[in-house]
Amino acid sequence: MADVAQWCASRRLQLNADETEAIWIASRASLNKVKSQDCSLVMGAETVIPVDVVQNLGVYLDSELSMKQHVAKVASICFFHLRCLRQVRRRVGKDIAIRLVMAVTMDYCNSVLAGLPQSTLQPLQRVQNAAARLICDVPYHEHITTHLRELHWLKN
Helix, strand or coil, X not given: CHHHHHHHHHCCCCCCHHHCCCCXXXXXXXXXXXXXXXCCEEECCEEECXXXXXEECCEEEECCCCCHHHHHHHHHHXXXXXXXXXXXXXXXXXXHHHHXXXXXXXXXXXXXXXXXXXXXXXXXXXXXXXXXXHHHCXXXXXXXXXXXXXCCCCCC
């Protein structure tokens, strides 16, 4: 931490300990060993206590890099926007509005999700299904696969 503070000072940058977060990234077994020790970092007169999740450029990183927190947050934001669009769908072009929400929210930094297990990505699939249902006016009990293909959201 002293090296980081010195680097910042040499470039006339101020390191704010109140807004600094620290995270230990490791396997679950290694994290359990680390949690039994005091892993806080000292920055001058301030102490930075490690957290389990940090946000950087809109991506939520957890200590195991499982990306579950990020997927949950993105799904939550998308469902919020879909609920809002459902209320005003008669006044706006819902197809364009929904595609915009999906493109802006779901596609942002989606490369960090590459290679994740399907169980982790399942909430995003539910968002996509809900968006397709809203665009195509599909009842909940009807299959959505054909509509996803029509929207080009699934491979043919």
